[in-house]
Amino acid sequence: MLSGESVHILIDSLLYNFYSMSALLVTFLFVWFKIDIGPMKNAKYKASSLDFSSYEKSASMYLMIWPIVLMVAFVFVFLYITGNGDMLKGSGSSSIFYTMLATLLFMFVYYIASKNMSISVWSKTAYLGGKKLFPIAMILLFAFAIGDVTSSLKTGLYLASFAGESLSPYYLAAVIFLLSSLVSFSTGTSWGTFSIMIPVAAPMAVGMDANIALCLGAVISGGVFGDHCSPISDTTIISAMAAECEIIEHVKTQLPYALISGLIALLLFIVFS
Numbered sequence: 001m002l003s004g005e006s007v008h009i010l011i012d013s014l015l016y017n018f019y020s021m022s023a024l025l026v027t028f029l030f031v032w033f034k035i036d037i038g039p040m041k042n043a044k045y046k047a048s049s050l051d052f053s054s055y056e057k058s059a060s061m062y063l064m065i066w067p068i069v070l071m072v073a074f075v076f077v078f079l080y081i082t083g084n085g086d087m088l089k090g091s092g093s094s095s096i097f098y099t100m101l102a103t104l105l106f107m108f109v110y111y112i113a114s115k116n117m118s119i120s121v122w123s124k125t126a127y128l129g130g131k132k133l134f135p136i137a138m139i140l141l142f143a144f145a146i147g148d149v150t151s152s153l154k155t156g157l158y159l160a161s162f163a164g165e166s167l168s169p170y171y172l173a174a175v176i177f178l179l180s181s182l183v184s185f186s187t188g189t190s191w192g193t194f195s196i197m198i199p200v201a202a203p204m205a206v207g208m209d210a211n212i213a214l215c216l217g218a219v220i221s222g223g224v225f226g227d228h229c230s231p232i233s234d235t236t237i238i239s240a241m242a243a244e245c246e247i248i249e250h251v252k253t254q255l256p257y258a259l260i261s262g263l264i265a266l267l268l269f270i271v272f273s
Contacts, residue, residue, distance in 0.1 A: 016217025016272070018265035019177075019225045026261045038256035043249075063116060067107050074099040139237050139247070169208040173218040173269040176201045180222025181229075181262065188232035193223035211273070218269055225262045229255055 029035075036043075076087060078098045083090030104126065111117040117125075167175060176197070184193040197219045205215040227233045231251045240250035 013213045013216035013220060016214050017220045017224070018217065018268040019221035019261055022264040022268070023224075023228070023258070023261040026257055026264070030257065039249075039252045040256070043253050059116065063111070063114075066110065067103055070106055071099055071103040074102050078102075133241075135241065139241075167208070169210040170273045171270065172204065172208055172210045173214045173273050174266055176204070176215050177218040177222040177225075177266060177269050180219045181226040184223045184226025185230045186226075188227065188230045188234065188236075190223035190227035193226065194219060197223070214269070214272055221265050221269075225258065225265065228258050229262075 030037075075095055078095035079087040079090030079092070081090070082094050082098075108122055111122060112119060180193050180197045180201075183196055184190055187193065198216060201215045201219050202212060204210075205212045227235065229251070230236060231247055236251060237247055240247040243250070
């Protein structure tokens with residue numbers, strides 16, 4: 001059970017997530033003023049390869065709404081089932097897997113019964129969708145493997161060992177932000193970075209009499225920043241593949257904006273220290 005002081009530190013650390021704050025501000029300003037920098041200047045819009053000319057324009061909106069509603073509901077149902085009556089103890093990955101199968105089966109019955117699809121069209125569409133997502137699954141598989149290897153090598157602890165000896169407490173939060181960014185970038189996971197760096201950052205902050213909440217906020221900011229920039233991050237890979245964009249192209253176009261936000265966050269950690 002968390003004490004009142006622990007809850008207060010946790011809330012303050014979330015407020016010190018300077019990278020997310022600066023990223024939202026930078027995104028808003030660049031979109032509002034229509035500013036393109038770096039590779040984004042030369043990026044070209046590619047029309048979707050899907051052909052919608054054969055689809056009925058007056059089709060019912062419930063053909064889309066019901067599968068989405070049931071998909072969300074199925075997640076909680078299967079969390080309850082896999083957790084033996086306790087959703088908090090349910091298996092997230094198994095629940096998502098069963099949810100997708102149940103939703104796909106519902107769409108099969110619903111679309112064919114309403115005569116919006118034939119069995120052959122449904123089968124072909126399902127196959128093409130699965131085929132399109134297969135490269136994402138393979139990339140994520142290898143990305144997770146690389147991240148696990150990096151974590152097993154204790155990369156975060158190794159990097160943090162260089163920062164604890166001759167470091168001023170005024171720069172501790174900034175250094176923790178940089179270390180968390182490196183760990184997150186190399187592992188491709190923000191949550192994994194939190195589990196690695198928080199046990200390192202908290203004792204360092206206590207030992208150097210620094211602001212604990214600020215240092216934990218630096219861990220969160222660095223984890224999100226590195227994950228945002230990493231080409232092996234699951235969010236980066238899925239975003240690129242879903243938008244039918246090359247992963248490296250996506251990383252290169254978003255990197256300048258992320259670096260600007262990261263620099264602002266770094267300066268804020270120095271100032272607030």
